[in-house]
Amino acid sequence: MGRPVRRRPEERVLIRGRLTTAQKRGLESILPLYAVPIDAPLDAAATFARRAPLGVEIGFGTGDALVQWAMENPDWNLLGVEVYPPGIGAAVNRLAELTISNVRIAPARAEAFIATALADGEAREFRIFFPDPWPKKRHAKRRLIQVEFVALLARKLESGGIVRLATDWDAYAEWSTVIFGGNAAFRSVEAADAAFARNVTRFERRGLRLGHRIHEQVYVRV
Numbered sequence: 001m002g003r004p005v006r007r008r009p010e011e012r013v014l015i016r017g018r019l020t021t022a023q024k025r026g027l028e029s030i031l032p033l034y035a036v037p038i039d040a041p042l043d044a045a046a047t048f049a050r051r052a053p054l055g056v057e058i059g060f061g062t063g064d065a066l067v068q069w070a071m072e073n074p075d076w077n078l079l080g081v082e083v084y085p086p087g088i089g090a091a092v093n094r095l096a097e098l099t100i101s102n103v104r105i106a107p108a109r110a111e112a113f114i115a116t117a118l119a120d121g122e123a124r125e126f127r128i129f130f131p132d133p134w135p136k137k138r139h140a141k142r143r144l145i146q147v148e149f150v151a152l153l154a155r156k157l158e159s160g161g162i163v164r165l166a167t168d169w170d171a172y173a174e175w176s177t178v179i180f181g182g183n184a185a186f187r188s189v190e191a192a193d194a195a196f197a198r199n200v201t202r203f204e205r206r207g208l209r210l211g212h213r214i215h216e217q218v219y220v221r222v
């Protein structure tokens with residue numbers, strides 16, 4: 001555990017994990033170029049200097065999927081939301097090296113950031129890849145996917161917008177199926193019908209090494 005950055009309790013971001021020199025440099029000198037305010041409504045048109053579909057990746061880790069999304073979809077405005085500083089540092093370094101200009105970063109807890117920063121119906125897509133599994137039953141309340149969070153995503157998505165979710169934990173896949181299934185604003189579609197190219201992420205690689213099956217889920221905002 002590390003040093004908490006003091007904010008309102010629900011927004012507390014824990015600085016944990018050891019930073020490499022490059023990650024530290026990324027956080028100090030590159031993140032300010034990409035960061036958006038985390039406790040105010042986002043002015044997307046001004047932030048990105050254009051109007052474009054808004055995509056949000058939640059818990060991007062070291063940014064494998066976010067970087068790919070940005071490079072393959074330069075006509076989208078993308079936000080990455082992450083709480084883990086080493087991941088954020090690594091991701092912004094890659095964004096800068098690749099001179100990616102259609103991504104902004106929110107170093108924040110997704111629940112509070114999305115509720116505060118996004119207008120209702122503003123997002124076209126949310127991506128959540130390999131959320132922390134919290135496999136023990138008594139820890140299930142710590143999982144990102146919760147009834148209230150899914151209701152929040154529904155509110156912030158435009159009609160026809162989608163949530164893409166991937167997990168290598170069978171129990172998490174069942175859990176999210178039940179929670180999304182219980183929200184009438186979402187319709188599940190076959191992931192194969194909404195296929196898109198996604199490189200293997202860092203945590204996916206770990207799941208594959210452990211012999212886990214990868215579950216891909218897609219939910220459409222009706």
Ligand SMILES: C[S@@+](CC[C@H](N)C(=O)[O-])C[C@H]1O[C@@H](n2cnc3c(N)ncnc32)[C@H](O)[C@@H]1O
Nearest residue numbers: 059060061082083084109110129130201202203
């Ligand atoms: C298991 S990792 C997966 C990272 C990456 N998506 C991948 O596939 O390699 C889950 C990530 O979600 C982040 N995370 C967990 N809870 C979060 C929250 N409430 N808001 C934003 N990020 C969160 C963690 O810090 C971690 O980097």
